[in-house]
Amino acid sequence: MLTASGNDSDALLSISFKLDRRRPVSEQVYSALRQSIVQFKLVPGTPISENSICRQFDVSRTPVRAALQRLSEEGLVDIYPQQGTFVSKIRIDDIKDSHFVRRNLEMALLREAGRDWTKEKSKAMRDVVDIQANDIKRNDVDAFLLSDERFHQLFAIYAGREGVWNVIMTAKMPMMRFYRFLGTPRRLPIVLEEHLAILDALDRGNVDAAENLLGAHLNQNFVVFESLPVKDRSVFAE
Amino acid sequence: MLTASGNDSDALLSISFKLDRRRPVSEQVYSALRQSIVQFKLVPGTPISENSICRQFDVSRTPVRAALQRLSEEGLVDIYPQQGTFVSKIRIDDIKDSHFVRRNLEMALLREAGRDWTKEKSKAMRDVVDIQANDIKRNDVDAFLLSDERFHQLFAIYAGREGVWNVIMTAKMPMMRFYRFLGTPRRLPIVLEEHLAILDALDRGNVDAAENLLGAHLNQNFVVFESLPVKDRSVFAE
DNA sequence: CATAGTATCCTTGTATCCAAGTAGCAAGCG
DNA sequence: CGCTTGCTACTTGGATACAAGGATACTATG
Numbered sequence: 157m158l159t160a161s162g163n164d165s166d167a168l169l170s171i172s173f174k175l176d177r178r179r180p181v182s183e184q185v186y187s188a189l190r191q192s193i194v195q196f197k198l199v200p201g202t203p204i205s206e207n208s209i210c211r212q213f214d215v216s217r218t219p220v221r222a223a224l225q226r227l228s229e230e231g232l233v234d235i236y237p238q239q240g241t242f243v244s245k246i247r248i249d250d251i252k253d254s255h256f257v258r259r260n261l262e263m264a265l266l267r268e269a270g271r272d273w274t275k276e277k278s279k280a281m282r283d284v285v286d287i288q289a290n291d292i293k294r295n296d297v298d299a300f301l302l303s304d305e306r307f308h309q310l311f312a313i314y315a316g317r318e319g320v321w322n323v324i325m326t327a328k329m330p331m332m333r334f335y336r337f338l339g340t341p342r343r344l345p346i347v348l349e350e351h352l353a354i355l356d357a358l359d360r361g362n363v364d365a366a367e368n369l370l371g372a373h374l375n376q377n378f379v380v381f382e383s384l385p386v387k388d389r390s391v392f393a394e
Numbered sequence: 395m396l397t398a399s400g401n402d403s404d405a406l407l408s409i410s411f412k413l414d415r416r417r418p419v420s421e422q423v424y425s426a427l428r429q430s431i432v433q434f435k436l437v438p439g440t441p442i443s444e445n446s447i448c449r450q451f452d453v454s455r456t457p458v459r460a461a462l463q464r465l466s467e468e469g470l471v472d473i474y475p476q477q478g479t480f481v482s483k484i485r486i487d488d489i490k491d492s493h494f495v496r497r498n499l500e501m502a503l504l505r506e507a508g509r510d511w512t513k514e515k516s517k518a519m520r521d522v523v524d525i526q527a528n529d530i531k532r533n534d535v536d537a538f539l540l541s542d543e544r545f546h547q548l549f550a551i552y553a554g555r556e557g558v559w560n561v562i563m564t565a566k567m568p569m570m571r572f573y574r575f576l577g578t579p580r581r582l583p584i585v586l587e588e589h590l591a592i593l594d595a596l597d598r599g600n601v602d603a604a605e606n607l608l609g610a611h612l613n614q615n616f617v618v619f620e621s622l623p624v625k626d627r628s629v630f631a632e
Numbered sequence: 633c634a635t636a637g638t639a640t641c642c643t644t645g646t647a648t649c650c651a652a653g654t655a656g657c658a659a660g661c662g
Numbered sequence: 663c664g665c666t667t668g669c670t671a672c673t674t675g676g677a678t679a680c681a682a683g684g685a686t687a688c689t690a691t692g
Binding site: 180181216217219237238239 | 675676677678682683684685
Binding site for chain 2: 645646647648652653654655
């Protein structure tokens, strides 16, 4: 049982992290790093030396390297051989592509899920929306984003294509990092309304309307991005 | 300069492979293995011992492990700790998801590319179709599949979303492995016709028609799969 | 003072060694 | 005969040692 405190010079991860030596270490390092990056606790451009991570988790370089390579494939870190590894800067094109993939796939999933829509499915999803409302009351943004994810995932499950959700999840990551950068709290109640409107349309049997509402819903996050008064340009590429 | 011949007991890769020690070894091992798996030269279920790969490429386990981990994330190999690594069996659900992702994303890309369609773009794509016709004449299936890929990729480029193509490429892999299993040659000339029909619709300015034609075109590969008289069930999961 | 050269420390890439878990088989016991 | 038990030969996961390239700061030289 080891704690990732690290000394001050290596204080990249403020979170204290308990390592479970019985489970694969590389997977745990990967999860911890990914979470820190997506939650913007590791800001773009931060150098991530393999050795510094080793010290913080008190493990060898092997699992750390495995974790970094995975993150590199997902575009969250950039590895420059013989130079260093860095939290990747946000690339506008990445976010646009991320949004494109997510939006089109989710709309297609809803279309399929809507073909055999039932009251039970509607009820289950409305329960999730209730949880989200509760999350807002408690001002728990992390929990909200988690249940929001659950809401969207249910369309994939109801469409019988859970595998597609994995594709969406990995594609989503650049976008999620961006959400954290914006700090979304103001829009949260509106998200609820939009979720409910989608379910209402599905309950009426109007799948096309639901699909369009979902498309608009996902676009809302994006327009915020388009009309962004960027102050801190350092987190962006170029 | 090393050749991946290996002794008879390790003859997993029939291809002779020259290793360039100046470039990253792990990347080369990854490419070689991926190609062998997708081209069905490594049949599903084949055990891939890290050590056997080491002997064949005459490198250490470290880069081999990195390559196998990448392949594992793409679903091309299954790693069972302390048991072994195997070329993954084809999972029907994977193929369905693969097709779903590819079809929806490509149709969306065509929709965007069709918005500012020009004669130059049409010409460039018709050139690719010409190359494909040539590939058929020369009976070069490998070349055909490559230029076919190029044809579809151009929609991503013209839509200004090359990043999306990477998503499609990784998602496509289970499907591509399946093409090789079927042995598609009979349908190749029809593919040409369908490509030309899509371009014709775009030239007429009828994007919706082009999109539907593309959807049908991609479905064709899939119906072959649905009505498959499977003889060799051993390559499938379960 | 400016600049070219160099030494050193940093980085990641690769090789090798050890640990731990699994499967198969064979010997021994009930 | 059937079951158990332990040995053996494998596997991958992790730790450590070594190699090689890049960045930087310092030094010597023009």
